[in-house]
Amino acid sequence: MRIGRRILVTWGVSLAVLTVVASLLLHVGDAGRFAALITRADPRWLLVGAALQALTFVCIGAMWGRALARADHPQPLPRLTRLAVAKVVTDQVFPTGGIGGSVLVIRALEGRGVPRGPATAAIVVDLLSRFATYAVLLALGLAQLAAMGALRPAVVALTGTFSVIMVVTPALLLWLNRREAGAMPPFFRKIPGLRAAALAVAEAPRRIVRDLRLLAKAMGLRACVFLLQATSLGTMLAAIGQPVPVMTVLVAFLLASVAEMVAVLPGGLGTYEGAAVGILHLFGIPVATALAAVLLLRGISFWLPIPFGLWFARRALPRPG
Numbered sequence: 230m231r232i233g234r235r236i237l238v239t240w241g242v243s244l245a246v247l248t249v250v251a252s253l254l255l256h257v258g259d260a261g262r263f264a265a266l267i268t269r270a271d272p273r274w275l276l277v278g279a280a281l282q283a284l285t286f287v288c289i290g291a292m293w294g295r296a297l298a299r300a301d302h303p304q305p306l307p308r309l310t311r312l313a314v315a316k317v318v319t320d321q322v323f324p325t326g327g328i329g330g331s332v333l334v335i336r337a338l339e340g341r342g343v344p345r346g347p348a349t350a351a352i353v354v355d356l357l358s359r360f361a362t363y364a365v366l367l368a369l370g371l372a373q374l375a376a377m378g379a380l381r382p383a384v385v386a387l388t389g390t391f392s393v394i395m396v397v398t399p400a401l402l403l404w405l406n407r408r409e410a411g412a413m414p415p416f417f418r419k420i421p422g423l424r425a426a427a428l429a430v431a432e433a434p435r436r437i438v439r440d441l442r443l444l445a446k447a448m449g450l451r452a453c454v455f456l457l458q459a460t461s462l463g464t465m466l467a468a469i470g471q472p473v474p475v476m477t478v479l480v481a482f483l484l485a486s487v488a489e490m491v492a493v494l495p496g497g498l499g500t501y502e503g504a505a506v507g508i509l510h511l512f513g514i515p516v517a518t519a520l521a522a523v524l525l526l527r528g529i530s531f532w533l534p535i536p537f538g539l540w541f542a543r544r545a546l547p548r549p550g
Contacts, residue, residue, distance in 0.1 A: 297347060489504075
């Protein structure tokens with residue numbers, strides 16, 4: 230009951246933050262234009278964006294599939310794709326820093342005969358590739374902003390915070406993977422959820438976690454995920470009749486994604502929207518237009534997958550008995 234109440238409170242705060250951010254942006258922009266853009270959005274572009282979002286789950290599943298095949302425990306791509314939807318939605322609906330979704334995937338794979346070590350290794354490789362890919366993309370994005378003279382203090386603060394996370398998290402994962410399962414520090418042993426996660430990382434086969442060729446392939450698939458998601462933002466702008474240069478879309482989506490990962494609220498609600506609209510406006514897009522495109526994107530990337538993800542999550546876990 231206490232956990233359920235905490236989740237409800239977190240979601241209440243998140244929706245309140247999103248409402249305040251959207252209201253402030255509409256106050257600055259043109260509310261009438263925003264409403265007109267939303268109601269007149271071209272459904273064909275919306276369908277294209279939804280299809281691109283669906284492909285991101287296929288890429289994530291393929292990423293896990295490569296790691297599991299490397300560990301001699303291959304799994305069919307359709308199953309891994311459904312698990313990818315379940316993990317993403319679980320991490321959004323139940324804010325546990327990604328632990329909840331990871332545990333779901335590991336338990337589901339164990340129910341299909343995959344040992345916990347290889348299953349955990351697939352998740353660890355995914356995390357390492359995600360941070361490594363974003364490190365490269367962030368460096369390119371900041372260089373682009375600096376070249377345009379658009380590097381603002383808020384952007385520097387955001388990327389600085391994310392850089393700390395980007396260094397500490399992979400270092401912690403690799404450090405835990407080097408230790409024996411019974412040699413966890415006292416801090417990890419005192420917290421049940423953290424202890425289970427640390428033990429699982431320690432059991433992951435090091436030959437999988439430290440395979441540089443596998444990491445490079447995972448980074449390629451993670452880059453595909455980023456490009457598909459960023460292109461979805463471009464399709465939302467196209468749906469409301471706003472042509473935008475490719476680099477603008479890529480940088481805006483990159484910084485919005487960073488804001489989402491830094492935020493403690495589910496799915497970065499409010500912070501993602503504010504960051505994306507702010508960057509698009511920095512590049513000359515009207516606030517009402519930017520907000521319409523971003524909210525349409527969140528509709529297909531955040532809200533639409535939730536019922537499917539919860540359904541897949543329920544079916545993925547092994548049933549008692």
